[in-house]
Amino acid sequence: MTTLLRDDIAAAIKDGLARASTELGWPKVDGVPIEVVRPGNPEHGDYASNIALRLARQARMSPRDIAKAIRERVRVAPPIAAVEDLSGFVNVRLDEKWLAAQVDEIARAGAEFGRSKALAGKRMQVEFVSANPTGPLTVANARGGPLGDVLSSVLEFVGAAVEREYYVEDTGTQFDTFGRSIAIRYRQLHGEDIEVPEDAYPAEYVKDIAAEIKARDGDKWMKLPLEAQAKRFAPEGVEWVLREARRVTAMLGIHYDTWFSQAEMMRSGYFEKTLAELRKLGKVYEKDGAVWLQATEAVDDKEGWVLVRSNGDPGYLGKDIAYHVQSLRERGFDKKIDIWGSNTHYHLIQMRAAMKALGLLDKFEVVLYQYVRFLHEGVLKRMAKRSGQFLLLEDVIEAVGKDATRYFFLQSSADRQLDFDLELAVQQSNENPVYYVQYAHARIASILRTAAERGITSDGGDVALLTEKGELDLVRLALRLPELVDDIRQHYGVHQLTTYALELAGAFHGFYRDHRVVDEADAPRSKARLRLVQAVQVALRQTLGLLGVNSPDKM
């Protein structure tokens, strides 16, 4: 399957339109794309096009006449069985023999089903989570995990070479503060009466890190002044955090290709190089001893944003621009997709302005997800590492498992805010829709086992025997997966996969009720239906695979 079914249908309609246009002497109607959708109402066929409605004004004809003229000229040949026109729509019905034959195609394709080469040859970097390396992963900053991981999987599925990247921000103020926080705890552990200042990280894990250092080195560092200790301990703290991040993301089934260090980027000289380029472009100015980027895209009254602080330290924006330039130029990615929390939306405005100035805007994409709050003592709260108030990702995974955790994050669109109630999540984990989908998969596996025990397999099954609506509707649904994957390639709405999984599983459960698959009295039909449920299983497995969720044969 090299092209998408809907594209084939659209091409057939376009061909019909072209013929109608020449035969009837219509004015030129170039440039109008043929859109094809799956109508919600089955009476309207398998695909519908609104082309006649779109053309009506321009052609100064009634939509019905246009639709009729097109309908009469669309070539009817598999996969198309019939073309109808109704209220200005051109509706297409798929050929049922052709549909049945797709069962073999899908079952045979197996792990290849749904794949494409749409992005073959493209190198893409998907950067996600990348939380400040100053504490463990919380449910808030973890939301980017499943989003980024599944998007990466989909992009790979359509042929791209994808690198999953965790950007380690191991320079800057927060990094220094983290080191100082550890140093203070270290001193406290040695009996020093020193308070934790307000801007430090107060949480318990900071003590754990300090205790680890003490256990290993004793009072070896006590003679150093605080700032020197901070410098010494910050990288150790980051090591600890990254070790945790690696472990916990792995629990979620996420495996990064690169853990890219900001410090390393700074050492590469890219920061200065990028600054020089921006300066050359005339996008940079000096004020109050700092270096600023001109806010050409500003949506408010700001004139610019700081790239280098007046104390000489590189600012976050400057570093992030340089990091992106390095990824897209030196590291050679055709596209960099960042999965960011919505609190960075102002940063995104700044980044877009910078990327535009540098001519890299078309290679820079961001998926913003809204924040996750959590229920703490009955009250919804935002999480913040610096306030020491958060719900650990690890605790959630341990409570409800990897699959339910991933599914929870992937159910709603990134644009929607999530509220997390751990108690409720545990209580409801058995009702997580992921099990509904997995159950469909396991049920099919069970049917195949039972059939095999009774000496019936799908071998030699003739899918031409699949003629019932209930049977063919399953095929129709399965065939939607490649199109859905292509939608996600374009719009990044990975949550649609969970909706689809639910729909396919539901369709199968309904089919199961009405149709006996294994029937010793009718071996040919059994074989054909076994083939069918195998195809459904393939579609389910492919979908769950993209979601990073298991496809169990037994539950």
Place this chain on the structure above:
RNA sequence: GACCCGGUAGCUCAGUGGAUAGAGCAUCACACUACGAAUGUGAGGGCCGCGGGUCCGAGUCCCGCCCGGGUCGCCA
């Protein structure tokens, strides 16, 4: 004040400008001596926040307003 996201069934949410707005949960009533009941069938439940506009057609696009969340730092 400016900008971003959300407001759809009691709850949680789907819904690429199309034709009669969907699912899960919850409630009620049913269905296992049949391939897995973690299932299925049926019922009830909707001014798609409000008001304008564009369009042949608006839950979807535009404008205004209301409500909830977020952001606007020489932090990251």
